[in-house]
Amino acid sequence: MNFPVIVTVTLREGIADPEGATIERALPALGFTGVTHVRAGKSFRMTIEAADEASALEKATALAERLLSNPVIEDASASIGTSAIGGSA
Amino acid sequence: MNFPVIVTVTLREGIADPEGATIERALPALGFTGVTHVRAGKSFRMTIEAADEASALEKATALAERLLSNPVIEDASASIGTSAIGGSA
Numbered sequence: 001m002n003f004p005v006i007v008t009v010t011l012r013e014g015i016a017d018p019e020g021a022t023i024e025r026a027l028p029a030l031g032f033t034g035v036t037h038v039r040a041g042k043s044f045r046m047t048i049e050a051a052d053e054a055s056a057l058e059k060a061t062a063l064a065e066r067l068l069s070n071p072v073i074e075d076a077s078a079s080i081g082t083s084a085i086g087g088s089a
Numbered sequence: 090m091n092f093p094v095i096v097t098v099t100l101r102e103g104i105a106d107p108e109g110a111t112i113e114r115a116l117p118a119l120g121f122t123g124v125t126h127v128r129a130g131k132s133f134r135m136t137i138e139a140a141d142e143a144s145a146l147e148k149a150t151a152l153a154e155r156l157l158s159n160p161v162i163e164d165a166s167a168s169i170g171t172s173a174i175g176g177s178a
Contacts, residue, residue, distance in 0.1 A: 002125075008132050023133070023156065032152050034138030036091075043097050043132035044112070049123030063121050067112065 002047045003056035004081035007064040010041035015073045044068055045081060053080055091136050092145035093170035096153040099130035104162045133157055134170060142169055 011017050019040040027035050044064075050056035060078035069076040100106050108129035116124050133153075139145035149167035158165040 010132070010134065020133070024135075026156065027152065030152070030156060032148065032156075035135055035148070035152065036138075037134070037136040039134045041132040041134065043099070043130040044109070045099065045126070045128045045130065046113075046124055047126040049125075059121065059124070063116065063119070063124065067115065067119060067121075 001051070002049050003053055005046050005048050005056055005060040005078055006081040007044040007046070007060055007068055007076060007078045008041060009043070009064065009069040009074050009076045011039060012073055012075055041074075042068070056080070090140070091138050092142055094135050094137050094145055094149040094167055095170040096133040096135070096149055096157055096165060096167045097130060098132070098153065098158045098163050098165045100128060101162055101164055130163075131157070145169070 017039050020038040023040065024036065024038040027033070027038075046060070048056040048059055050059060057078055057080065061076070064076035064078055065071060106128050109127040112129065113125065113127040116122070116127075135149070137145040137148055139148060146167055146169065150165070153165035153167055154160060
């Protein structure tokens with residue numbers, strides 16, 4: 001079975017995030033107030049072929065940690081998505 | 090009230106995604122098979138001060154479309170996160 005999986009990679013707390021800080025500084029000029037703690041990260045969607053949801057998630061977590069993130073400065077998490085990009089046949 | 094919000098920006102279907110394609114090509118060499126349709130995107134976490142969840146989401150959607158994404162090639166979606174980065178007091 002194919003499972004739609006979403007992997008989210010975020011900077012660990014305490015790691016400087018210039019992109020997030022710049023976005024936060026730009027917001028008031030565009031009329032958005034009350035937005036704080038902006039942190040930028042990456043998101044990856046993919047379709048994983050596996051026997052069941054648990055093993056799809058396990059595979060996604062392994063590849064997120066090995067390929068998609070730098071564990072020294074980033075946290076990675078995987079979750080089952082709501083819709084497959086390539087169908088879920 | 091402060092709400093943790095996650096904004097996800099993904100490339101629209103049909104838009105070329107060299108980053109996702111490169112990741113997909115690298116996976117078999119690392120021992121990951123059965124992973125297809127890899128699409129790279131961005132994810133932003135933030136804390137939004139609003140009267141209720143609905144208006145926090147509305148504000149997040151507006152800023153996602155105006156500041157965080159390019160609507161010509163990208164889709165943006167906002168959702169309430171599970172944990173605030175800066176607390177939810």
